[in-house]
Amino acid sequence: MRPRTKPELFPAQCAGIESAEMKKAAISLYVVVTIALMVWGFYQAMYVAPSDAMQGEISRIIYYHVPNASVAFVFFAVNLIGSIGFLAARRNNPDRAQLFDAWALSGAEVGLIFCTVVLTTGPLWGRRAWGIWWTWDPRLTTTLVLWLIYVSYLLLRRFAAGTQMQTLAAVLGIFGALDVPIVYMSNRWWRTQHPAPVFGGAPGSGMAASMLHPFLWNMLAWFCWGVLVLGLRYRVERKHQENAAEEAREALESRA
């Protein structure tokens, strides 16, 4: 007896199996590359990049603090897109709306983790550089506010009842995202204790080449890491949605 899964006999199924395996392989490769990049980035940050003339060792903060901040902002934007997408799709295309909601939640939660890293590593630097753990200047304050907003977003998702929760959360996500431009602009509008923008700021800003390359490597590495974690969170949320939908379906069917 010839095996039933010969490609000529069942091309569609085999293509399905193959593409699933290819997908797994691609993801594994991505994980390996990401980890390699992180290790390379760390090496670049700690051993290749020179110490800053004025700040010394602690200037290496730009290799983890800034990338984490960038990733956090981007992921909060993912939350915004997911929220808007959910609201737009929920009537006509409920399945797609669920996709958007999963992205929205993932963006908020993972973004919050990265934002927490920013808010904890920043003071560690500030204590050493300025002698103070914290100051209520606009940039720090608004980053903290952003953190608070997304915590409240997650709390709403926990406290709100049932099916409307996703709609309410999506609306709150839009409100929260309105704060992001304020954070970005605050560094330019007001005199602040936080270091002035290094890129695109006043003349005299810009980074030395010896620091630029490690910085870029670390930006790449942290973004790859962020996307990996985001993807994982998304996958877990989709599984959760599937389970919830199945349970709801079973509850309805058992009653009928």
Add this chain to the structure above:
Amino acid sequence: MDQAAVIDHQYVIAAYTVTWVLQLGYLAWLGFKWRAEKRAAERRTRVAR
């Protein structure tokens, strides 16, 4: 000056530690969540059979 550099280095290490505790801690939590969802799915298919 050397003492200052040592303390600077300690701060950098502390910062990286905090960063990775947060990142890996979150991944661990995510792992638990995944396991919980998988178990819920398995329980359902077992019950359905």
Add this chain to the structure above:
Amino acid sequence: MPRALWTHLVKDLRIELRTLDAFVSMLFFSLLVVVLFSIAFDPHGDFSREIAGGVLSVATMFASVSALNQAWSREIRHQVMDAQRMTPAPGAELYLAKVIANFLFVSVVQIILAPLFLIFYNLHIQGQGWLLALVLPLGTWALVANGVFFAALSIRSRNRELLLSLILFPIFIPALLAMVRATTNILTGESDPILWMKLLLGYDIIFTTVSLLLFDVIFHAE
């Protein structure tokens, strides 16, 4: 003014004016907060000018929240959401009417409180005092516009009242900051409050617009 908006506004004002329950408790609560802060921070001379802006803003905030927690209670009790769903009038008008009504209540509280404030803190305004008449309403509007919206958002949640504060306060912080800085700058006369006032105005415009656009989405969320 659109008809539904006017109707809702007049209705809310009328109902409130009958008993003045929410208004009186708001007024008393603000007074208590002012007194408590005075005891906690002992204002004198220059120092009182530094903190007066903050105390007034926070007092307004707490007082407003006590009113905002009740903002939709009548609507919940009498199934107004369902009735609203059946009318052709946009929910945004109901929302705006509620915001205006609450804004008027809080503003009246502030007007009553302001002279007391000047007395308790022995304030001699160093800057342009009349600007306060712009700053305070802008700040109050920010608080009430967002507060009414989030109160509607948390109607069907458990921990409804707590959730309102948890959501409102973080989003309100930029406006609080602007209100406090502007007020302090006016009182101390040290720097120009105009930048902060512009921020407050921008904040009001942005968030009121978004609230108007999204109100129906949350009011009728199923």
